[in-house]
Amino acid sequence: MPNGILVFIEHRQGAINKTSFEAVAAAQALGAGAGQDVSAVVLGADAGVAREVAAYKLARVISAENPKLADYTSDAYADAMERVVRARDPQYVLLPHTYLVRDYAPKLAARFGKGLVSDCIRMKAEGPMVTFTRRLFLGKMDADVVAKGEPPVFATFQSGAYRADQAERGEGAQVESLPVEVGEVRMQPEAPFQEVKQAVDLSKADVIVAIGRGIKSQENIALAQKLADALGGDIAASRPICDAGWLPIDRQIGSSGQTVAPKLYVALGISGAIQHLVGMKNSSTIVAVNKDPEAPIFDIADYGIVGDLFEVVPVLTEEIKKLKS
Amino acid sequence: MKIVVLMKQVPNRDAILRVNREEKWIEEGDLSFEVSESDGYALEEALRLKEKKGGEVVVCSLGPQRVKSVIKDALARGADRAIHILGDNLEHVGPFATAKILAEAIREEQADLVLTGLQSDDYGYGQTGVIAAELLGLPHATIVIEVDYSGEQLRVKRELESGWYQWYTMRTPCLLTIQSGISQIRYATLKGIMAAKKKEIREVQPAADAAAAGEFQTVTRIYLPLKQKQTQFLGDGDAKRGAAQLAEKLRNEARVI
């Protein structure tokens, strides 16, 4: 009988990705609801990581070991996790929706003839019935999803779906080391690196005016720049603006760009996809200007104007100049 | 070198979406459609590789007749031929079955490279390519932002979180999922559009066992996201008045100016 919940802990060379603890919080919540115990899995022999994880309220920490797990590769991780899942036979395998997990977890699930319930933002357990909620259409819709078929169910959680500080600590879980077989690894990683030191550090900005695809063309950026100047702030952008080369990549806000929390964040013509929101949702005051009243950016905005940014921005700039003089 | 590109058609990104009566999907009747964003970049990368290395670019799309517009556009941009896996309601079968149908449809092509987008703009599973790689027995790399195939070996630059990157050396054949922004996408030329008319679009049925791979996750309901904040909407449809009100609020309420 499949039983229990496995939660995957991501670390790189001993540094744990903290969304792993959000996944622990999710697993504990599910475990409490479904009456199942929770075990954590750490890949690669790292006693420090195992010890850190063992401080949480868990049935056990499984340290799956093989020299090939020292550097992350999708081949080695999928093999190792497959061994762990087959050995433990769990009901659920929960993972943080990180770029590393995205890279190997679908391969893992495929070995069990299924995919992942990916990038969940919520979960509700009513007895044996678990409903996962995930975003569709770049954040414009939510979908409730139930998993069917044979266990295990593989699910990943968006960063911020659960809070790491809600993960319960315990008396010290047992660490079990499990040697695992890993087959051929068909890709060779080089060391991770950052591009040339970022020229602008937006994390210290008090005011950010961010533009999205609604700005339409590179020439129109001047309009937003004037607003930023009037507010004494910095200009930033969503990904497509940097992809197009209209602004340098160090002004990109979001999961693959910078994370900011200014006093004021003005989003002009940005729809509010989850990968953008994770980079700015902790800003103190959020203003959104968008012509689509259903744009998901409004879900987290304090002030919203439904309308054409080309009408709003010049007036707003003038009004702010007046107030400041 | 043979490159297969998997391309999906999705509702236009600026479309106003309405939940359908069954609350399982959206009303499609009056929607317009376009290619999922990262798939356009996957095609562009394939065309650039072909320009350097020679060979053939084959696009493959699964969906109803309307996806022909995505296919024709890809052929006009320079793809050589296409496979259209025809089926109604196959869009909703879930990531595993989708990947299986696609993998079976391209298996015989024995491509050197399979390129996909990293994530579709509608369901956004972010996994179809990786599952297809597993089913085809190919190594893969995801969130690829640069491809270096100047030498003998294929090196790909993967995006990690928060401005970090990592190069991987891959062996071919392999599958890459391409991130938006890898390069600037070309437009179709008039000449390309004319040439596309003569290119092959092969219609195929999904392999029976693939189509029957089954759903392991079911959407029970879709709905507009719940609001996380009480948003004060300003201007009431009058953009200029909204701007004036906003300036006042930012000063007196939020106290940020």
Ligand SMILES: Cc1cc2nc3c(=O)[nH]c(=O)nc-3n(C[C@H](O)[C@H](O)[C@H](O)COP(=O)(O)OP(=O)(O)OC[C@H]3O[C@@H](n4cnc5c(N)ncnc54)[C@H](O)[C@@H]3O)c2cc1C
């Ligand atoms: C792995 C991964 C990582 C990613 N990383 C990031 C990231 O770091 N940062 C990021 O931003 N994105 C990231 N993305 C992309 C993200 O999913 C979205 O595609 C992107 O954020 C959309 O940008 P946008 O809002 O500018 O464009 P769109 O979604 O096209 O939105 C444009 C908006 O402008 C509005 N608009 C149009 N015209 C006007 C007008 N005249 N006046 C007012 N409003 C108007 C429209 O209603 C629409 O809401 C990532 C995606 C993936 C899969």
Ligand SMILES: Nc1ncnc2c1ncn2[C@@H]1O[C@H](COP(=O)(O)O)[C@@H](O)[C@H]1O
């Ligand atoms: N119906 C489809 N037809 C062709 N390619 C698809 C289809 N569905 C998914 N894909 C490919 O798989 C990628 C990832 O999709 P997803 O797993 O839904 O996020 C897309 O960017 C496409 O390249």
